[in-house]
């Protein structure tokens with residue numbers, strides 16, 4: 001292909017959700033190649049390691065031939081330039097996301113005027129999903145099915161099982 005249209009979808013994906021997958025599928029239809037790029041060395045303490053998140057992403061996009069999973073450090077604008085991409089893809093769920101995303105898009109445009117940010121609105125059924133809420137639900141042993149792909153739900157269940165104390169913590173009742 002002479003000039004493939006390459007886009008980068010950056011993020012923490014901790015964990016990847018059905019909202020992310022919805023955006024990935026939409027963007028993969030619009031661009032010749034989509035690079036889903038995981039941020040290395042985020043200041044946030046992740047639930048899943050970088051390698052675990054990359055493996056989960058590879059599993060859930062395995063049917064999409066033009067989607068690649070990669071990791072990046074440093075400035076997104078530099079990574080986009082290095083990948084010869086012209087667009088950054090981000091999902092916008094609502095007004096709260098918009099202000100933050102617009103500021104980030106403008107900053108990236110300042111750093112790399114050759115790139116644009118393309119916003120996707122996730123479909124209504126998944127527009128409420130956030131990785132933060134998913135982690136919170138999973139931490140309390142709640143159901144995450146319908147919020148994340150099956151592979152991610154299994155990984156969260158395995159993580160919850162591994163973190164469960166070996167001896168059940170039951171409160172001793174006072175004898176009356």
Ligand code: PNS
Nearest residue numbers: 010011012013039074075076077104107
């Ligand atoms: O999924 P997230 O945590 O909302 O993703 C944020 C991300 C990775 C897109 C953003 O933190 C980022 O691009 N970091 C790289 C550093 C950078 O380029 N900063 C300047 C532009 S805001």
